[in-house]
Amino acid sequence: MYLQSYLENQVKNAHPLDHVIMLYNKAIxxxxxxxxxIEEGLKNPENVKKKAENLGKATEIIAYLQGSLNIEKGGEIAKNLNLIYDILxxxxxxxxxxxNIEIITKSIETLETLKKAWEDIKTNLNAKI
Structure with a gap:
């Protein structure tokens, strides 16, 4: 119970950039x-369920991130992110x-690169404060 309350408080009080980074972490x-x-084998029904549920969750998170883009205000960066999210x-x-494990691996790498960029933006903002 305490952990749940702690996590809820952490999310509520987080900076918007932290929310984005949390979403990337969860998708990854x-x-x-x-x-x-997939690596453990899909003959096991539990692994089939894990694969489908987690690919679905990751896709939902990416769709949420895409839906939160403001193309007008975000300009070229938002347009590029939109395209990346479409591809992902x-x-x-x-x-x-x-x-396909290779596609998943490449998707993880892409999300980790994007997450790092958001972390760098946050670090630069904190340095200016």
Missing amino acids: SCLKIAKKA ISELVKANLED
């Missing part, structure tokens, strides 16, 4: 679970259908 975590489920979503659907 979900993709790693899905990848591991398409690739994750393909990975789910084909049980």
